[in-house]
Amino acid sequence: MKADLHIHTTHSDGAYAVPEILEMTRRLDYIAITDHDTFAGAKEAIALSPARPKIIYGIELSTDYRGESVHLLGYFPDPAATGGLEGRLLEQRKNRRARADAIRDKLRKLFNIEIDFSAYEGTESITRGTIASAIIERGYPYTREEIFDKMIGSGRPAYIPSTKLSTPDGIELIKENGGLVFLAHPVLLQKIEPEEIISMGVDGIEAIYPANNKADEKKFRDLAREWRVLISGGSDFHLLDDNMHGKVGKTTLRGKDLKNFLRALDVL
Structure with a gap:
């Protein structure tokens, strides 16, 4: 098996x-x-x-x-x-969306990258992986690895910590x-x-x-x-x-x- x-x-x-x-x-x-x-x-x-x-x-x-x-x-x-998990999960997802919007704003300000999440409205959880996909799909010349390493990875200019459960x-x-x-x-x-x-x-x-x-x-x-x-x-x-x-x-x-x-x- x-x-x-x-x-x-x-x-x-x-x-x-x-x-x-x-x-x-x-x-x-x-x-x-x-x-x-x-x-x-x-x-x-x-x-x-x-x-x-x-x-x-x-x-x-x-x-x-x-x-x-x-x-x-x-x-x-x-x-x-x-x-019993659903309420906490909904809260987590709302926090993820607020974070994604804030990262999007930083990408616009710091890297002149314009993205939106209209293509992901059916997605329950918008993550940094979603953001990387949105950048690539808009035609910007970066790989996923480059996006994380240069922009949205931990400690990078457009990174914003998430609000999480302990x-x-x-x-x-x-x-x-x-x-x-x-x-x-x-x-x-x-x-x-x-x-x-x-x-x-x-x-x-x-x-x-x-x-x-x-x-x-x-x-x-x-x-x-x-x-x-x-x-x-x-x-x-x-x-x-x-x-x-x-x-x-x-x-x-x-x-x-x-x-x-x-x-x-x-x-x-």
Whole structure:
């Protein structure tokens, strides 16, 4: 069995609609749609009821711990039990939109770049990835990497910090609504150690991730063993022409790791 447990759609900053994702992943056994701060993609995938892949109800929640962005992956066995999350998610999405508007204004002032978000009105969560796509689609001669490195990445001229849940609150929120909570892409943490987040009571870590090298994966597997938590894995897929994330279905959770995950989620 194979599963890609970290996929984004047009409901946040992915480039492909849910039906396209289902077509791309038809050879996988399980996938999780984990859009930023919204269940909309996961809901649509479940409503389409594909025979394969089976859908795991998921989300990627943006949090903050000591000034660093910490992403949490939440996986839920019962979508009907997640209603307690909706109010906080709506607040998160409103904050994202206000931030995106402020970044747009900075791009106009500092870089003479004019963008609008009219093409993304159906998007639940507007992220910096959405902003990068808008810049490229308007024909400006930058790659996504250049846009982040020169303009909107952390510490860059048009960057604006987001208003986020604290990481402990995010963990508690997922657990209160019946979910398993995983530390997303620990390899991307810069100022804090994964152990600091694991010690807060997460159920697992995303030990299998496209940006990892072999030493990284071994480190995270060892941490999972030491702390007796689960392992997850996925591509963090956004779009095909993307050097910042993985290709859908190419980074997967398999074998015993996947069985342990599914048993913990009570779907096996």
